[in-house]
Amino acid sequence: xxxxxxxxxxxxxxxxxxxxxxxxxxxxxxxxxxxxxxxxxxxxxxxxxxxxxxxxxxxxxxxxxxxxxxxxxxxxxxxxxxxxxxxxxxxxxxxxxxxxxxxxxxxxxxxxxxxxxxxxxxxxxxxxxxxxxxxxxxxxxxxxxxxxxxxxxxxxxxxxxxxxxxxxxxxxxxxxxxxxxxxxxxxxxxxxxxxxxxxxxxxxxxxxxxxxxxxxxxxxxxxxxxxxxxxxxxxxxxxxxxxxxxxxxxxxxxxxxxxxxxxxxxxxxxxxxxxxxxxxxxxxxxxxxxxxxxxxxxxxxxxxxxxxxxxxxxxxxxxxxxxxxxxxxxxxxxxxxxxxxxxxxxxxxxxxxxxxxxxxxxxxxxxxxxxxxxxxxxxxxxxxxxxxxxxxxxxxxxxxxxxxxxxxxxxxxxxxxxxxxxxxxxxxxxxxxxxxxxxxxxxxxxxxxxxxxxxxxxxxxxxxxxxxxxxxxxxxxxxxxxxxxxxxxxxxxxxxxxxx
Numbered sequence: 001x002x003x004x005x006x007x008x009x010x011x012x013x014x015x016x017x018x019x020x021x022x023x024x025x026x027x028x029x030x031x032x033x034x035x036x037x038x039x040x041x042x043x044x045x046x047x048x049x050x051x052x053x054x055x056x057x058x059x060x061x062x063x064x065x066x067x068x069x070x071x072x073x074x075x076x077x078x079x080x081x082x083x084x085x086x087x088x089x090x091x092x093x094x095x096x097x098x099x100x101x102x103x104x105x106x107x108x109x110x111x112x113x114x115x116x117x118x119x120x121x122x123x124x125x126x127x128x129x130x131x132x133x134x135x136x137x138x139x140x141x142x143x144x145x146x147x148x149x150x151x152x153x154x155x156x157x158x159x160x161x162x163x164x165x166x167x168x169x170x171x172x173x174x175x176x177x178x179x180x181x182x183x184x185x186x187x188x189x190x191x192x193x194x195x196x197x198x199x200x201x202x203x204x205x206x207x208x209x210x211x212x213x214x215x216x217x218x219x220x221x222x223x224x225x226x227x228x229x230x231x232x233x234x235x236x237x238x239x240x241x242x243x244x245x246x247x248x249x250x251x252x253x254x255x256x257x258x259x260x261x262x263x264x265x266x267x268x269x270x271x272x273x274x275x276x277x278x279x280x281x282x283x284x285x286x287x288x289x290x291x292x293x294x295x296x297x298x299x300x301x302x303x304x305x306x307x308x309x310x311x312x313x314x315x316x317x318x319x320x321x322x323x324x325x326x327x328x329x330x331x332x333x334x335x336x337x338x339x340x341x342x343x344x345x346x347x348x349x350x351x352x353x354x355x356x357x358x359x360x361x362x363x364x365x366x367x368x369x370x371x372x373x374x375x376x377x378x379x380x381x382x383x384x385x386x387x388x389x390x391x392x393x394x395x396x397x398x399x400x401x402x403x404x405x406x407x408x409x410x411x412x413x414x415x416x417x418x419x420x421x422x423x424x425x426x427x428x429x430x431x432x433x434x435x436x437x438x439x440x441x442x443x444x445x446x447x448x449x450x451x452x453x454x455x456x457x458x459x460x461x462x463x464x465x466x467x468x469x470x471x472x473x474x475x476x477x478x479x480x481x482x483x484x485x486x487x488x489x490x491x492x493x494x495x496x497x498x499x500x
Contacts, residue, residue, distance in 0.1 A: 127161070186216075192211040233266075240268050312381055340358070
């Protein structure tokens with residue numbers, strides 16, 4: 001859908017907007033409107049060019065192209081944008097909803113149609129009203145869309161109603177438009193399923209899997225027949241054997257997606273290495289009389305094996321800030337709400353589950369300063385190839401006071417015992433779940449510090465659900481063949497003692 005940027009400038013008004021179809025009077029000159037009009041909700045903006053002035057320039061074309069939820073084109077059809085230049089005097093018409101009324105059509109030609117560089121001016125019978133913004137302008141000779149209305153001034157000579165020419169807009173939206181000609185492109189696959197294997201939903205050496213390829217015909221008008229494509233292992237893929245690598249899709253109607261007649265199978269060779277990636281490309285897309293069209297590398301990708309995480313440490317403050325945590329109160333006042341606490345003294349409604357740990361500078365009051373540390377107990381993080389920290393937080397920054405800082409620091413023998421900052425927050429609000437790689441700092445004596453400082457009567461920093469997660473990379477359980485385990489990874493969880 002296309003309208004003026006000054007109507008839908010960005011994502012926020014888009015989510016609160018609807019596009020209405022089939023809203024008109026049932027008889028010419030009548031007042032009874034269609035009872036079965038239909039609206040489609042704006043989904044997201046795709047391309048935008050801002051409003052600069054009513055006399056549009058190439059850098060300010062005042063349009064927004066957006067997607068909608070649903071498929072109105074399949075019900076009401078679509079218009080064909082025409083980049084060909086309109087000439088002075090050509091007959092044009094505007095389909096619009098002046099002042100929000102059921103749709104009306106304004107028509108004009110000759111001296112009332114003036115192409116002035118990037119500005120289309122129109123007068124007299126080509127009248128508009130507030131509410132006409134974003135309306136399409138059509139060339140009468142072929143009913144193609146040659147512009148968009150955006151400003152009034154119909155009665156003023158040399159000014160006129162004004163719109164932008166599609167010839168200027170077209171290069172910015174061309175990649176999102178369909179064409180009359182057949183165009184076949186890969187579409188998301190469906191139905192990846194295990195045929196033979198361990199039954200644990202993980203792709204592993206020795207297993208056989210299948211999936212159904214899909215393609216789309218992006219043409220607006222023409223169906224494609226005898227559509228086919230080839231699939232092959234990618235150049236960097238783990239060793240696999242493909243069965244049914246020539247996919248047939250039959251006839252694909254214009255603007256639709258189709259699945260292959262038969263699924264494609266692949267078997268992962270036992271020689272494949274855990275952690276390698278199975279990669280399958282789609283190429284040589286053809287249809288009757290056309291193609292080949294561009295395919296895609298890595299149409300399907302799956303990493304062999306899975307990563308099994310061990311929770312090395314967890315703190316959700318369900319029991320409050322317990323005694324194994326250390327609070328360092330370095331501000332100008334001590335105790336209570338002036339340092340880290342689990343009481344939420346300001347009654348903040350945050351995207352965290354109470355209780356959580358919070359340093360509330362605003363609640364501490366005017367004139368007080370904060371340099372507050374919340375330090376974890378010592379944690380043994382040895383025995384893992386990889387280590388990550390995950391936590392939820394809400395940092396509310398105040399621009400009218402000091403430039404308060406929020407650091408996540410770690411220390412261990414790997415840092416020489418010194419605190420090292422791994423994350424810093426300042427200068428803007430931020431919240432959510434954060435994951436930080438701590439592999440370089442793993443040791444038997446790791447500690448984590450949440451440090452809020454350079455604060456005075458600012459807002460707050462709250463943290464919760466602190467996890468340390470360790471793993472030893474991808475592990476596999478090969479299917480078929482002889483079983484072997486050299487214990488190189490140190491993982492003995494699949495073994496058990498059956499002695500007396």
